[in-house]
Amino acid sequence: MEVLFSSPTCFSASTILGVDKIAIAIFSLSIAVLLLLLLRRGFSTKSKIFLIYGHLAFLFFPFVLLAANTGCGTLSMSCHNNYQQLIAYALPGTLAASALAGLFVIPAFYTLSSRREIKSSHVRNFVRRHSTTMNIKTPKLYVIDKAKPMAFSFRSLRSAIFLSAGIFDVLTKKEIEAILLHEIAHIKHHSSVIKVSTAIARIFSPLTLIVRFHDASGIEEEKADKFAIKTQGTSRHIRNAKRKVEAFD
Amino acid sequence: MAYVTRIRFGKRNLGVLSPLESDVLKIMWKNPDSWRVRDIHSTLKKRRKVALTSVAVILDRLHAKKIVTRKINIGRGGEYYIYSCQVCKEDFQQTVVEKTVDKLIDNFGDVAVNYFNERFSKDKKGG
Numbered sequence: 001m002e003v004l005f006s007s008p009t010c011f012s013a014s015t016i017l018g019v020d021k022i023a024i025a026i027f028s029l030s031i032a033v034l035l036l037l038l039l040r041r042g043f044s045t046k047s048k049i050f051l052i053y054g055h056l057a058f059l060f061f062p063f064v065l066l067a068a069n070t071g072c073g074t075l076s077m078s079c080h081n082n083y084q085q086l087i088a089y090a091l092p093g094t095l096a097a098s099a100l101a102g103l104f105v106i107p108a109f110y111t112l113s114s115r116r117e118i119k120s121s122h123v124r125n126f127v128r129r130h131s132t133t134m135n136i137k138t139p140k141l142y143v144i145d146k147a148k149p150m151a152f153s154f155r156s157l158r159s160a161i162f163l164s165a166g167i168f169d170v171l172t173k174k175e176i177e178a179i180l181l182h183e184i185a186h187i188k189h190h191s192s193v194i195k196v197s198t199a200i201a202r203i204f205s206p207l208t209l210i211v212r213f214h215d216a217s218g219i220e221e222e223k224a225d226k227f228a229i230k231t232q233g234t235s236r237h238i239r240n241a242k243r244k245v246e247a248f249d
Numbered sequence: 250m251a252y253v254t255r256i257r258f259g260k261r262n263l264g265v266l267s268p269l270e271s272d273v274l275k276i277m278w279k280n281p282d283s284w285r286v287r288d289i290h291s292t293l294k295k296r297r298k299v300a301l302t303s304v305a306v307i308l309d310r311l312h313a314k315k316i317v318t319r320k321i322n323i324g325r326g327g328e329y330y331i332y333s334c335q336v337c338k339e340d341f342q343q344t345v346v347e348k349t350v351d352k353l354i355d356n357f358g359d360v361a362v363n364y365f366n367e368r369f370s371k372d373k374k375g376g
Contacts, residue, residue, distance in 0.1 A: 116328075118327065118328055119323045119328070120323065120324065120326060120327045120328060121325070122325055122327070123326075123327050143327075143328040145321060147305060147306075147308065147309035147312070147319075148309070149302075149305075163327070163328075165321050165328055165329055165330050166305060166309075166330070167327070168324075168326060168327035168328055168329040169285070169286040169287070169305050169329050169330055170301055170302055170305050176326070176327065244301075244302050247300065247302040248302050248306060
């Protein structure tokens with residue numbers, strides 16, 4: 001009978017990884033937990049984004065380490081059958097693909113499929129003026145062929161604000177301006193980036209189930225509303241706009 | 250062609266539409282030119298209490314039913330919809346009657362056919 005195993009100790013973790021590598025893995029996981037806990041603090045949005053991806057990187061590093069060290073020597077099997085390597089590399093690969101999709105592909109999809117820029121000079125001038133005040137590049141403005149009043153924005157390679165035609169049907173001029181200010185604030189605060197990043201962290205990191213770290217939607221919406229209220233000097237317009245958007249359904 | 254999924258009968262509605270849908274269409278049929286949501290709302294609110302968002306919802310539903318068409322128009326305040334009737338009143342009524350009768354015959358067969366015969370005979374005798 002062919003001897004299948006090259007060494008009686010081949011199943012031991014220390015021979016698969018090496019004791020030093022186990023220590024590195026534990027250290028990496030500890031850093032991941034620490035970064036997650038730091039997210040609960042009041043850091044800026046940019047810092048939080050780095051912390052999220054830092055957490056995920058340190059969380060997945062042991063898997064990459066396992067993949068790199070799980071060589072063909074284990075079980076004397078052919079390298080082509082090394083499913084452990086595939087799975088271990090697939091996890092960070094999927095994470096990277098999700099991040100790319102959320103931060104670049106989806107915004108590009110909306111930008112390319114909209115194909116209709118807003119031509120209204122009043123809207124364009126309003127956005128340009130307030131973008132300059134907020135010290136951000138003037139975002140592109142697109143109209144979506146939908147009756148439901150809706151607005152959203154992305155901060156990607158080129159920032160963009162999307163408004164449905166329904167918004168212009170249903171909202172007053174001041175309410176539309178409130179919505180535009182709200183979206184400009186989102187772009188300034190990188191809200192789309194942190195929302196996508198938080199969603200990715202919740203999907204890929206089981207630790208986020210235990211540690212409540214960032215209510216992305218709530219905090220970002222509050223900040224954007226505050227900017228609109230502060231600029232217009234009243235909360236009436238943003239409140240009415242939101243009420244009308246909800247009433248449409 | 251309007252697709253009939255449910256039949257409602259009443260004094261105000263046009264058979265397959267809600268009362269508000271009927272009211273909106275009646276306004277649009279009187280003047281088949283293009284309409285903005287706000288224009289229909291300002292005409293309608295003289296007769297009944299209705300919110301602007303309700304009119305927008307109704308027009309969206311009529312568009313989904315292919316009874317009205319819409320296109321985006323550029324204005325000073327932004328880009329808004331202009332709605333037009335795709336089906337005139339007579340054609341719409343014709344479609345409703347055809348679909349309703351077809352459905353009755355499909356569901357009730359001879360019972361429906363016999364009733365129609367009796368009814369037409371009565372109407373003929375009555376002059």
